[in-house]
Amino acid sequence: MPDLFKTVALVGKYDSPEVGDNLPKLADFLRSLGYAVLISHNTADQLGVVDHPTAALAEIGQRADLVVVVGGDGTMLSIARMLAGHDVPLVGVNQGRLGFLTDVPVDSMFESLAEILAGEFVAENRLLLNASILRCGQSIFSACAFNDVVVSKGSSGRLVEFETQVDGEFVYSQRSDGLVIATPTGSTAYALSAGGPILHPSLEAFIMVPICAHTLSARPIVVNSHAVVELKLLYGADARVHFDGQSQRDIKVGDIVRVTRAPSLIRLLHPKTYSYYRTLREKLYWGKKL
Amino acid sequence: MPDLFKTVALVGKYDSPEVGDNLPKLADFLRSLGYAVLISHNTADQLGVVDHPTAALAEIGQRADLVVVVGGDGTMLSIARMLAGHDVPLVGVNQGRLGFLTDVPVDSMFESLAEILAGEFVAENRLLLNASILRCGQSIFSACAFNDVVVSKGSSGRLVEFETQVDGEFVYSQRSDGLVIATPTGSTAYALSAGGPILHPSLEAFIMVPICAHTLSARPIVVNSHAVVELKLLYGADARVHFDGQSQRDIKVGDIVRVTRAPSLIRLLHPKTYSYYRTLREKLYWGKKL
């Protein structure tokens, strides 16, 4: 089924010597199979790759039929966010310990990619969050997140106070270190450290996880992905909003952080042997079958 | 819109003197509005109600257009399970502290019911679980649950060991006091005490919450309501399965407890002023708006 994918793009983790070794090999391998190869500008510059065409990420989003990300979950996270809206599937090749999002090991990358390109894969759609910061009723900033939107106290170390609404209905006022609003993908990241549950990726849901809430009976709440979550800052001079832990923005008292489901999805392809629960077991040291 | 409901059934909590006061008043009130009234056999017997027709619960399920349950959440739970499959909507009148399922206070029951009967209500569908116990591949017992199916250690106080699969995929082996598999409705009951999150009732999802797991990194997992959850008992001489904490069944090593979504739904009607999050705030002492 070589018609599925004609152009395959490669994007690598920056500043990683191992990517420098493996990404060019992958490019040659793909060309040898007859695929058109595109390498992201930044990756090519950094690695000094000269014998394959290059493109900016936005162009890759338009031209590629498949994007192979070589790196860890952090790399996949930032590339996926930048490609959101382009409807191009992603595969993650991991050179270290396997990640939740990057589940093709370098050791078997040729076989796994050949299989995937031949149509032997498990496809998964992952939700994204969209967050806007509203000041005096106007959106002053907007960004999307693949893992989570986190409203948190800032550098002073003092708590934040905020009020939360879901679909216009008042949920709670809270004094805490902040609130994590996470996708199922993000449920195994920061939200998990803050005490949240694991959401299977197939769920159309988000999770709101308080961080060190003063009210001891505060609990994580799982809401429908079509819910509109709004958080209004009541106190916290230097509060801020974090997107996937990769970018952030200061907010002021009175600002509203509105979080909704993003219109687009991230499409991940996995080898046929992929198992979400096996990854969980390995990452969380749950041990083997008794 | 009086055509919506013609026959209204009343079911009361057993052994409750207050129900004895209020339920007959409610029956008279409904008759005065022109509705046909049916009282459950057991309720009528207990309360000595003689001036309204009575019926068994199964008949109520077939003939009534609306069932009013007078009691607390425990009463609603057991009535709802027994009426599952009859597709008749339920309203809960609570005489004590408001419940999650019984949200019409006695003080305003006449007004609230008049409104609901006039078509002024918020309707909600709630998921049910279906659980079968398989021994040597044969189902030896089957029951449904509105809140939760709990596999737990028995009277010896020793732990259970089991292996869990979701959709045929191995999830984990676990040594613990047991596992709660809960609906969104049940997420605010035992599952919450065991450390689970709150699932909004609109979610088509179940939650698996370990009870005192030996593996400290065990976490609640929220799965799609269409998932097939199977738990195979590996150790635990006197383990048992509990259905809504109201009935139970012993299981043996090797038995499989298979939990799926029940084909039918529970339909709850609430007054227009109903707010799920307000109930949460009140029940969990989250406090008021700051």
Place this chain on the structure above:
Amino acid sequence: MPDLFKTVALVGKYDSPEVGDNLPKLADFLRSLGYAVLISHNTADQLGVVDHPTAALAEIGQRADLVVVVGGDGTMLSIARMLAGHDVPLVGVNQGRLGFLTDVPVDSMFESLAEILAGEFVAENRLLLNASILRCGQSIFSACAFNDVVVSKGSSGRLVEFETQVDGEFVYSQRSDGLVIATPTGSTAYALSAGGPILHPSLEAFIMVPICAHTLSARPIVVNSHAVVELKLLYGADARVHFDGQSQRDIKVGDIVRVTRAPSLIRLLHPKTYSYYRTLREKLYWGKKL
């Protein structure tokens, strides 16, 4: 037993109009009983109190036999830290909701103080922490804390990585939002929000509570109060140390935060009716006797 206390000092919460009403009344009342009264400079300036002698806090520490703090737990916390080492007992008068440390209500302050001054009290010694920041083996900063010493990530929102030793023995390396090291007094403050247990004030122990640790099996550890706890920062460009949430200090990678028991104790006096567990029940909404 009027010999116990001759000079009683009064210190009030800043910027509180209610303190302005009550503190002068208390001063007059104490003078009428024959006690020498001292008012802290700052309090007198703010309240415009002119008919009682005033003194700086250090002088109060030396001259007073009892210090009455009028305000909330935050006020008591800061005054207690400043008076640490002076060995003068403290009483807390609270004007709002009762605190853990300020347990004499304004409504009964005359009776309660008269009783306490007459020798009718429950005395309690509370531990303090001492924290030093070591850079290249040299102490560059040192402070004490009544509640807690918190090492936390800073404004970037990124995690910190550190290594912990207790009595020279390696305990764990951790990636997290930070670590709370709390006294029994502090165990009901921030440490509790972060998931720590409650330590009865009579315990000679400290508690180390991780904040959102990546390792899901991380747990709070209670150590002997004579332990030397050392935390070495391995990663975290803008990490900082907080003392009772009231002051803070930046630290750098390689810095060691050494926490030990302070040589002095805080001595609190309570009315005879004082009950630690009643305060717990009220503050944590544990409800009444069933």
Place this chain on the structure above:
Amino acid sequence: MPDLFKTVALVGKYDSPEVGDNLPKLADFLRSLGYAVLISHNTADQLGVVDHPTAALAEIGQRADLVVVVGGDGTMLSIARMLAGHDVPLVGVNQGRLGFLTDVPVDSMFESLAEILAGEFVAENRLLLNASILRCGQSIFSACAFNDVVVSKGSSGRLVEFETQVDGEFVYSQRSDGLVIATPTGSTAYALSAGGPILHPSLEAFIMVPICAHTLSARPIVVNSHAVVELKLLYGADARVHFDGQSQRDIKVGDIVRVTRAPSLIRLLHPKTYSYYRTLREKLYWGKKL
């Protein structure tokens, strides 16, 4: 320093073929070093050991200067409880994964024991609990526990309700699956699964950990080891008390379970290289130094 120990007793885990291999070797080794060897009756019977003198456990408690337990933590737990009051130190040899209490690996048992017998050891005193069941003011049962005393619901799966007092002061009424009262030794056993903190073994403290409490703000409380903890059962037809999970006793509504510090201590000897925190890291998968 061979004068320290003259008579060394050996006790093995029942039904363990590996103990059958190693225990006789250990006996011969100790005799070859000039120590008098005593083997417990039960162990000798089971293993068919005939060439060493045997004794009942009570006699061992009186005659031995050191008891070597060969097995896992469960074996050590039961032997230690039976020897409580005899003031004889214990060493644990573990044949499987190292335990918290049995920290000499079989592979190095000759070297480690030779060192310990020569006076090269780290000694540790561990607290024991004493629990009495009072009915109508009379003690009807009494037992000690090394890990924990657990009051729990029984086979019905219904909750228990009880009221707790510490030193005669009311602490809380609770609806839950039960309560764990643990020593520092037991803090890494069942109490940890129930959400309790880790208590360093040097602490003179106990921990009360609720099991699945209905009140969401319930938290573990660490109390002084000299506290008298009393739990009065208010509801729970088939509640029971468990001692180290090894023996149990039914209790009735109205019964009081009184838990205090036992007068005697358990004395454990460890090789010089022993590290409590290393054991924690290994057992809880905390990972290595970063």
